[in-house]
Amino acid sequence: xxxxxxxxxxxxxxxxxxxxxxxxxxxxxxxxxxxxxxxxxxxxxxxxxxxxxxxxxxxxxxxxxxxxxxxxxxxxxxxxxxxxxxxxxxxxxxxxxxxxxxxxxxxxxx
Numbered sequence: 001x002x003x004x005x006x007x008x009x010x011x012x013x014x015x016x017x018x019x020x021x022x023x024x025x026x027x028x029x030x031x032x033x034x035x036x037x038x039x040x041x042x043x044x045x046x047x048x049x050x051x052x053x054x055x056x057x058x059x060x061x062x063x064x065x066x067x068x069x070x071x072x073x074x075x076x077x078x079x080x081x082x083x084x085x086x087x088x089x090x091x092x093x094x095x096x097x098x099x100x101x102x103x104x105x106x107x108x109x110x
Contacts, residue, residue, distance in 0.1 A: 038093070045097035055097035061090055 048055060065083050072082035 034089075037089075038096075041093045042096060042100075045093070045100040048097055049100040049103075055101055056090075056094045064090075 045055070047053070065086060068082045068086050069079035072079040
């Protein structure tokens with residue numbers, strides 16, 4: 001006679017593995033998207049450095065935060081989380097832009 005709870009646990013573990021596989025796929029996609037995003041922000045940084053523009057653009061950052069918060073709400077994601085994520089990414093981008101500005105926008109040292 002088979003223990004019903006054991007079968008249910010096996011089914012749950014199988015479902016868990018499937019869900020985790022989906023999460024792993026999404027994580028991989030996010031990493032690739034972030035890499036692509038940073039390729040473009042590096043282009044922005046080189047352009048800014050070459051033309052003496054400041055590494056950060058607070059007005060654009062404010063507009064982006066408002067836009068991303070609205071998108072988060074539409075997607076049923078915590079808008080505060082979306083803003084934290086954006087601020088984290090922007091801090092990294094600004095650091096790269098400052099490094100580029102320090103070496104004339106050549107990209108050396110990155």
